[in-house]
Amino acid sequence: MDSSKGLRADILIIGAGQAGLAAANALRMAGLSFLMVDAGQAIGDSWRNRYDTLTLFTPRRISSLPGIPLIGDPDGYATKDEFSDYLERYAASNGYPIIRSTKVVRLEKVDELFLAYLEGGGRLISQAVIVATGAFSTPRTPEISYSLPSDIQQMHVADFRNAGSITSGPVLVVGDGASGRDVAMELAASHRALLARGRQRKLLPENILGRNIWWWLERLGLLRVSAYGLIGRRMRKADPFPTRGNDDASLIRSGVSLKSRLIALDGRRAKFEDGSSEDIGSIIWATGYAQDFRWIDIEGAVGSRYEAVHREGISPVAGLYYVGRPWQRNRASGLIAGVADDAAFVVEHLRRLRARRT
Numbered sequence: 001m002d003s004s005k006g007l008r009a010d011i012l013i014i015g016a017g018q019a020g021l022a023a024a025n026a027l028r029m030a031g032l033s034f035l036m037v038d039a040g041q042a043i044g045d046s047w048r049n050r051y052d053t054l055t056l057f058t059p060r061r062i063s064s065l066p067g068i069p070l071i072g073d074p075d076g077y078a079t080k081d082e083f084s085d086y087l088e089r090y091a092a093s094n095g096y097p098i099i100r101s102t103k104v105v106r107l108e109k110v111d112e113l114f115l116a117y118l119e120g121g122g123r124l125i126s127q128a129v130i131v132a133t134g135a136f137s138t139p140r141t142p143e144i145s146y147s148l149p150s151d152i153q154q155m156h157v158a159d160f161r162n163a164g165s166i167t168s169g170p171v172l173v174v175g176d177g178a179s180g181r182d183v184a185m186e187l188a189a190s191h192r193a194l195l196a197r198g199r200q201r202k203l204l205p206e207n208i209l210g211r212n213i214w215w216w217l218e219r220l221g222l223l224r225v226s227a228y229g230l231i232g233r234r235m236r237k238a239d240p241f242p243t244r245g246n247d248d249a250s251l252i253r254s255g256v257s258l259k260s261r262l263i264a265l266d267g268r269r270a271k272f273e274d275g276s277s278e279d280i281g282s283i284i285w286a287t288g289y290a291q292d293f294r295w296i297d298i299e300g301a302v303g304s305r306y307e308a309v310h311r312e313g314i315s316p317v318a319g320l321y322y323v324g325r326p327w328q329r330n331r332a333s334g335l336i337a338g339v340a341d342d343a344a345f346v347v348e349h350l351r352r353l354r355a356r357r358t
């Protein structure tokens with residue numbers, strides 16, 4: 001194969017969200033040159049395109065990237081648009097080289113070079129690649145979603161913007177993670193809203209002894225406990241998240257009807273594990289996201305469930321790295337709070353690899 005044609009870069013970062021920007025910062029600190037490519041039109045679009053009422057669940061104090069603080073009350077929470085604009089400003093202030101509105105549709109490696117094929121034609125050639133494409137771009141819906149009659153509106157929470165786009169009548173939100181809870185609460189103001197819950201969620205209070213829960217998690221070192229140790233593995237399994245006015249009691253007060261697990265759909269009739277059933281007009285699936293790295297066409301890079309194969313962000317494929325994978329190294333990895341450390345970690349590995357080669 002001819003690997004000589006295409007725009008060349010030393011290091012290519014795919015994705016210019018917070019993880020990609022953290023990688024750019026780490027590469028620049030290490031004196032390494034790079035190019036970024038992002039599918040979105042504007043930096044921060046992955047945040048901007050989330051539901052209208054979203055505010056971050058992490059306080060501003062731990063929601064910024066190195067060198068530029070997020071302006072505002074450090075104990076308060078940024079709106080999603082505020083944070084999107086922050087990312088846009090971060091990229092502009094640092095003058096990072098970013099090719100926008102350009103999706104990488106295939107990544108190959110030929111000898112020592114990576115070839116990133118672009119949607120619409122063309123390719124980028126680099127000696128190393130950092131993949132920072134996010135963990136929330138492939139919505140997952142359960143099998144039963146396919147059996148819904150076409151006159152019942154359904155969407156994944158990733159596509160939900162506001163209550164105005166939901167048909168009148170009872171709306172069932174399936175999945176009681178943070179997004180499912182937020183959306184059910186918002187919908188209860190205008191619709192009969194039901195929330196189907198799966199396994200019992202471990203919810204943490206927003207404040208303990210007058211201090212924000214994130215202060216405690218940082219102080220106790222729990223955000224940085226290794227993903228590979230016993231405590232890390234247990235935390236990951238339990239997957240607790242802090243509530244902010246969306247605990248069960250608050251949901252009930254807002255008018256949300258809490259249901260057990262959804263087990264079947266029979267036309268408009270939704271049936272729940274506790275034997276109850278309800279007629280519904282629409283469904284929002286807040287049922288999580290899958291990994292789909294099929295576009296990385298390199299032997300050994302992707303697992304049987306299309307997941308990225310890596311340890312602490314380092315792929316077994318020499319020169320291939322990740323930033324922003326949930327639990328990449330610890331709990332903070334999938335949060336704004338953790339991407340800078342993870343980026344510094346993989347960039348140090350990359351720097352040593354290059355030093356050995358030259």
Ligand SMILES: Cc1cc2nc3c(=O)[nH]c(=O)nc-3n(C[C@H](O)[C@H](O)[C@H](O)COP(=O)(O)OP(=O)(O)OC[C@H]3O[C@@H](n4cnc5c(N)ncnc54)[C@H](O)[C@@H]3O)c2cc1C
Nearest residue numbers: 015017018019039040046056057058104133134324335336
């Ligand atoms: C609803 C919700 C709320 C959250 N709230 C918080 C919070 O309060 N605090 C917190 O710390 N974390 C939060 N997170 C988790 C995490 O911080 C976000 O998911 C964040 O967007 C992850 O940043 P990222 O850079 O890894 O990925 P993304 O923000 O998804 O950015 C990935 C970028 O890669 C680009 N891209 C993807 N594929 C390609 C491709 N093939 N070619 C080119 N470009 C590509 C996309 O256009 C995008 O710009 C939240 C997540 C969700 C879903």
